[in-house]
Every structure is written in structure tokens, then in C-alpha cells.
Amino acid sequence: MSHAQAAPVAGIAPPVALEHETGNVARLTIAQALAGANSTVVYATGPIVGHSLAPSPAMATLPISIFVVGMAACTLPAGAIARRHGRRAAFLAGTGCGVLVGLLGALAVLLGSFWTYCLATFFGGAYAAVVLSFRFAAADCVPAARRPRALSLVMAGGVFAGVIGPQLVTYTMNLWAPYLFAATFLAQAGVAVLCALVLLGIRLPMPTATEMAGGRPLLAIARQPRFITAVICGVVSYLLMNFLMTAAPLGRGGFST
Numbered sequence: 001m002s003h004a005q006a007a008p009v010a011g012i013a014p015p016v017a018l019e020h021e022t023g024n025v026a027r028l029t030i031a032q033a034l035a036g037a038n039s040t041v042v043y044a045t046g047p048i049v050g051h052s053l054a055p056s057p058a059m060a061t062l063p064i065s066i067f068v069v070g071m072a073a074c075t076l077p078a079g080a081i082a083r084r085h086g087r088r089a090a091f092l093a094g095t096g097c098g099v100l101v102g103l104l105g106a107l108a109v110l111l112g113s114f115w116t117y118c119l120a121t122f123f124g125g126a127y128a129a130v131v132l133s134f135r136f137a138a139a140d141c142v143p144a145a146r147r148p149r150a151l152s153l154v155m156a157g158g159v160f161a162g163v164i165g166p167q168l169v170t171y172t173m174n175l176w177a178p179y180l181f182a183a184t185f186l187a188q189a190g191v192a193v194l195c196a197l198v199l200l201g202i203r204l205p206m207p208t209a210t211e212m213a214g215g216r217p218l219l220a221i222a223r224q225p226r227f228i229t230a231v232i233c234g235v236v237s238y239l240l241m242n243f244l245m246t247a248a249p250l251g252r253g254g255f256s257t
Helices: 016-052 061-083 087-111 116-131 135-141 142-170 182-199 211-213 216-221 226-252
Strands: none
Touching: 016 061, 016 087, 016 116, 016 135, 016 142, 016 182, 061 087, 061 116, 087 116, 087 135, 087 182, 135 142, 142 182, 216 226
16 A cells, blocks of 8 residues: 555554655754744844843843743743644744744834843744754654654754854844844844745644643653753753853953944
């Protein structure tokens, strides 16, 4: 019996057609490169914009902290959307947040509004929470034997994100003088739109009733020593990263415009 003729087993999602596997992984890799640049733009511009807009120098790095809070707060809602409506719906919701990051960030610079910028970085965190699930979608759309390669390709897109983000900032930061980074945020919104267009072509199986009803309770997962260790490592690493990339350079006057 051919793949096209095979009947799906009750309670198990039908496999993604072979012709879609390569396209899905390619699209997820490109989307990872485009969407991953969102975090790079926020981290590159956040301390400078925060310092210029904050009512007090002590609040200069608050937008970056709110970015991390947004990522943590939106991880479970993004998973709930994917569980109920499919991963593509969650991806498109995330890219919608990515567009809001750019539009609100540009508006904050034009108006000189610190709190509008903080709202923008919260949506940036929501976007980043969705981007973190791209690799899991890659694992879902290929057979087990090809999952390591699919995961590697999608995660390699993150390397390109580390190039796209800084270049986006470098070539657009002064385009809308005297509003530093206003054009950067608009360009970032455009990149989010492009990412959404790429993700529209994703073909992934919808969750089955069994998958939606299954799974362990969150509290049962949170009590595991491995989970607690992972959370502690995540907290410490993000603290160090934020300190080295934002607070320390600001403290020694390392940023200049």
C-alpha cells in the first residue's frame, strides 16, 4: 500500500506527506533566521533606547527584563494555542507579536515614551517564546530517523539570526534622523511580516484528541529535580547574560550614540 493510500490509525495523527517534509524544514530554518533576529535587535537596541527614554538611569535595563518576563509569561499560552489550533496558528500569532514589537518600538522612539517601549519588549518576549518552539515543530514533521538532521538545520538558522539582527541594526539605526533606531524597529516589523509569509506554507498535522487530552499535569513536571535544575540554570544564565550585555556596558559608559 502506498503512502498516499495508507489509512490513518485512530487516535494517531497522520504523518506529514513526504513531499512536505523538506519544505517544512526549509521554511522553519528560514523562519528561525528571520524571527531569531528579533531577540538580537532587542538586546542590541534595548539598553541604548532604555537609557535615552527612562525617567531614571536605574530603569535603563528594565525593557530587557520585561523582554525576559514576556518570554516566560507567554510560553504556556503559546503551547496552549498550538495544542488547540495547531503549531502554525501559534507561529502566526507569534509573528503578529513580532510586528507589534517593531511598530510599538518605533512609536516609543517617536513619542519618547519609555512605557510604550517596555510594552514593545514584552511582545518581543512573546515572539521569542514562539520562536523557541520551531525546533520542536521540525521534530514533529519528519520521521524519527531524520529528526537529528532537521533539528540541526533549524537550530543553524539561529546562527544566521545572529548575523541578520546586528546588520539590520547597523544599516537602519540612523535612517530616520534624529530618531535613533526608529527605522530599525520598522525594519524589524517588516522582517516579522516576511517570517509570517514563510510560515504560511508550513504543513503540519493537527493535534489529535488523544494528544490534546494526554500529558502530565504541570505541577507534576515542576516537582521533578531535573526541571528544578533546568530552571535554576536558566535563571542564572539569563542574569549573567543580561548583566554582561546590558547593565555592565551602561555602567562603564560603553554605549555611545
